[in-house]
Amino acid sequence: MPQVLALKNAPPSDNASIRTMFDRLAGRYDLFNALTSFGMDTLWRARALSIVRPGQRVLDLGCGTGDLTLGAAERLRGQGEVVGLDLSPRMLEVARARLQRRYPQGAPVRWIEGRAEDVADHGVTYDAVLSGFVLRNLRSGLDQVLVGLRRSTSAGAPLALLDFTEPRSAVMRRAWRAYMDRIVPLWGKALFGGDFPEGYMAASAACFDKPEEMAARLRTAGLTEVRYRIYGCGSIVLYNAVNPERVR
Numbered sequence: 225m226p227q228v229l230a231l232k233n234a235p236p237s238d239n240a241s242i243r244t245m246f247d248r249l250a251g252r253y254d255l256f257n258a259l260t261s262f263g264m265d266t267l268w269r270a271r272a273l274s275i276v277r278p279g280q281r282v283l284d285l286g287c288g289t290g291d292l293t294l295g296a297a298e299r300l301r302g303q304g305e306v307v308g309l310d311l312s313p314r315m316l317e318v319a320r321a322r323l324q325r326r327y328p329q330g331a332p333v334r335w336i337e338g339r340a341e342d343v344a345d346h347g348v349t350y351d352a353v354l355s356g357f358v359l360r361n362l363r364s365g366l367d368q369v370l371v372g373l374r375r376s377t378s379a380g381a382p383l384a385l386l387d388f389t390e391p392r393s394a395v396m397r398r399a400w401r402a403y404m405d406r407i408v409p410l411w412g413k414a415l416f417g418g419d420f421p422e423g424y425m426a427a428s429a430a431c432f433d434k435p436e437e438m439a440a441r442l443r444t445a446g447l448t449e450v451r452y453r454i455y456g457c458g459s460i461v462l463y464n465a466v467n468p469e470r471v472r
């Protein structure tokens with residue numbers, strides 16, 4: 225079991241608490257992201273977005289404020305559709321406003337407020353799935369989500385899933401923990417005050433699957449062509465996989 229950084233508040237352990245946490249963070253989430261990743265998140269997202277092709281119906285699972293959704297809409301070049309699904313109404317509100325600013329004439333984007341666990345219940349078939357920094361929030365629901373994705377994606381649909389991990393090298397892990405424990409909370413408290421869930425990012429990354437475990441989980445769910453690449457000094461993983469056939 226990895227060492228878990230101390231949490232100042234009880235960690236959110238169910239979807240209602242996760243929703244409340246992200247509702248509170250929504251207003252300044254994008255700024256926080258840009259500051260804490262030194263703007264590097266745009267590079268990792270661009271790698272994930274490379275699976276998107278014109279004509280697809282793309283799901284952005286746990287779309288938050290819509291970074292990947294908007295990126296996918298751009299890559300579709302007017303052919304296809306993007307669906308952004310998220311639990312948090314406030315994150316979706318920010319996403320809608322961003323879409324309106326970027327595409328005042330409208331764009332083929334739909335938003336669904338709901339649980340990733342219920343993705344197969346919407347009766348929509350997707351040709352590609354993106355997800356940014358959501359997996360480790362799903363806890364015991366993760367396998368259910370993967371089953372849902374196999375039921376709601378077409379045969380051959382690619383998936384590109386980004387999330388945090390603890391760096392493998394001991395030196396980088398120490399540096400990463402120090403950064404998460406000392407620097408990130410400074411930004412967090414400056415931007416969100418008492419709403420900042422101190423320790424959550426690091427603890428949820430430490431508790432989450434190691435990259436090889438997550439890759440094995442994807443294979444167990446029946447996904448193929450599973451591979452992962454590590455970025456961000458060892459702390460960011462992009463998982464790629466393919467749904468070989470649609471499960472009914």
Ligand SMILES: C[S@@+](CC[C@H](N)C(=O)[O-])C[C@H]1O[C@@H](n2cnc3c(N)ncnc32)[C@H](O)[C@@H]1O
Pocket residue numbers: 239242243246285286287288289290291292309310311312315338339340341355356357358361362365
């Ligand atoms: C760290 S944010 C990432 C947002 C966005 N994907 C990005 O790349 O910036 C995690 C998002 O996942 C959403 N989320 C967490 N658990 C979820 C669930 N069970 N179903 C749907 N969305 C969920 C949260 O509401 C939040 O918007």
